[in-house]
Amino acid sequence: xxxxxTANRLRDGEVIFLAPGPGLGWVERLDDAALFxxxxxxxxxxAAAKAQAEGEQFAVDVYAFDLRVTDGQRVPVxxxxxxxxxxxxxxxxLGKQAAA
Numbered sequence: 001x002x003x004x005x006t007a008n009r010l011r012d013g014e015v016i017f018l019a020p021g022p023g024l025g026w027v028e029r030l031d032d033a034a035l036f037x038x039x040x041x042x043x044x045x046x047a048a049a050k051a052q053a054e055g056e057q058f059a060v061d062v063y064a065f066d067l068r069v070t071d072g073q074r075v076p077v078x079x080x081x082x083x084x085x086x087x088x089x090x091x092x093x094l095g096k097q098a099a100a
Contacts, residue, residue, distance in 0.1 A: 001066045001077070003042040004033045005049050006084065007059035015084045016059065018045060024052045026059070029096060030074050030085040036064075 005018035009026070017033030019025035027033055036042035046064045053059040066077040076082045087095015 002068060003036045003039070003064045004030065004067055004074075004076075005036075005042070005046055005062065005064050006033075006081070007049070007053055007062040009059050010057065018049050024049060030067075030076070033074075035067075035074075 007016055007018075007026070008014070009016050014028060016026040016028055017030055019027045019032065020034035034045070036045060042064050046062070050062045053062050065081045067074050067081070068077065069075070074085075076085055086097040092098065
């Protein structure tokens, strides 16, 4: 099972995802997020992301979640993360899903 890491940015409450590559950057779209196939690598990245968020006080609720790739699209396993990744379920013209 693939994993990604998410949090909420304190400045505006935006859902953010850990970016791929060196360093600890963050992106606003799940499609741009780092994916982890290895549980140990995900745990290491999660610990680093939590430490960064706490130290720099820019994000809260940092955690990893499961997802799979279906037909080339990243699909979170749980409904909570699907909503966080896309936006409101009652207005598909709003949120990140509207820009897709």
